[in-house]
Amino acid sequence: MKLIKPLIIGIVLLALHSCKDKAIKITVTNPLDVERSFETVELTKEFLEVTDLTNIGIKEVASGKLQVTQNVDVDGDGIMDVLLFQPVIPVKSEIDYEVVTITEAEKPTAPDYCYSRFVPERTDDYTWENNKVAFRVYGPTAQKMIEDGVKGGTLSSGVDAWLKKVEYPIINNWYKKNSIKAGAYHLPSQEGLDNFHVGVSRGVGGLAVKKDTTYYYSKNYTEWRTITTGPIRTSVYLNYANWDANGNTIKESKVISLDLGSDFSKFEINLEGTNTISAGLTLHEKDGVVSGDNKNGWVSYWEPHGDSELGTAIMASPEYFVSYETYDTNQKDLSNAYANLKVIDNKVVYYAGFGWKERGEFNNKQEWEAHLNDVSKKIQNPLLVKLNK
Template structure:
């Protein structure tokens, strides 16, 4: 009798295990390229996963049995999470399986919010963002009005400023706080990096222009902002600009900017009306560096000496938007830029812009930086394939 009871218990356990395995959904992530895929963010939706609530979902690596770092995103600000993000690591020409499991908040693996952004009212009205490798900022309407009224501390620019960090942990809040206590503090390297990148009215690292005949026209500072998400894997936010004139054409412009963990390049998803093309620029500063471009992989880069070190900046785009690249030299202060010219398709255009600083020890040479751009281009033009079993 005891033997029968034992067999019965074992049968229940076995069937329970089978039931659990049946209940697990399996994500198959496929890499079709002959390179390892890392630091690429997979976006999973409720509809794709067939679930009603993403907050109870975890992703487990079937091979290692390890839970993955994930991040939930409310895209439309309705209080309900729309996306679940994670970053797989896949060997060349291979696929990997992940289980979609039910999980509690306590069971989720924790990670620092490396990908961070916010509006900075204490420093006029900057909007700043960063990840574990790079940091940026842009300038708002108060800074614009101050500049137009001749008030010290104002900035009139829609160019993108680069903050040269050399630590992985977040620095935005720390640097702004220290600058409040000692004005100019973030212009000095205290061991974490500094802001010594001049923007002015240039395009900085990824500001746009509209070219008509031989003249480049720019917007002014952003007028609206909205933070969409911050977390361990991605920060994402919205910027809007006042309508602006480009040689008689009225331009309407807004964009969503995102920066993922492990990337040197921010993604700019721009909505624009009033033009069929845009030019995205990199400031040439003292014009003592080297512009290089790659038509096959749709990028332009500028490698330059920079205050006792070296700095590489770049703009890269999916191939469907790419037209060409060019270098514009002028004697006008801050208006010399390397440009990548892009097609606007259905009033939208997407590009990536970012930089590397030699002091960060990420890329030591121009050649290493350009190799990174080549791989980045391959990845965005051949995305990771994701299926659900």
């Protein structure tokens, strides 16, 4: 009997040790009848029940292959909050992954196609891109130049589109050649060009607040903070001075993120002072076609553009998307197609982006709209992630 008791204690201790060291696994499920790729799974410390994401890796159980990941410090406190990866999940399938501890040398690498930065050499643009599209917005110096009558400024909270047609980052290349010869990036090159006019329009996704029949806008952003860049996502925080919408004071800040493989930036807007907003698409020469789908939650504008064609769009999930409309006026740059969106608990989320025919992905309006329906279906039916302990 004296030998049995220590043996029982040893078995219990071994069982407890095994439970403690049991691998954490997650299952990612695709509920749709289309393959899912270039969609980002976000794993927080709280979800994984870990205290540090620094040396965490994600390994596909079946193949044993480590996934490309990116850690993100969301709040800028120096501690990583979220781990990102992009699985490939077949039609109506699920794949198991194991959460493992790895060294820096073991981490798989991939090009940092998701890039953004503040651009002091061009007044104070903030520009972001991935392997497919690029965008920029304008800062307080550019605004003050206009207000002081100084040449070269920009007063707009619209979102500019940079029409790139290469996978690698072009932001630094374009600004460098622009510093050598002003306006150089407006000329065609093998990398694409910036021939998208914004002015005071909404560009691709700038917001407005509608009161009666008038749309009110903020001015340029006042503060910026790069949140992350890397192989999977780039994101930026922008703040705006309080602005007036027909007697209502609007407080606005936002986080804009762009993921690998996406044609759309995600806008997460924090607002006070309004229950609705309208996110807009400039109509330029008004020679294109506005279309929309209230059920799938999108509005689109397909237009002739230079020697090519261009589709722009805004989409949102059903909880935010209310309707779409066209605002046509003779005032320069003020004609826009709008997605009317609901603000819930001082927040609204929408996606804005474009497809350029010359890049070779979309050849016509029908292909562009089919893509919008596909993306909308995925937004409304996200990948499901379950923790298995």
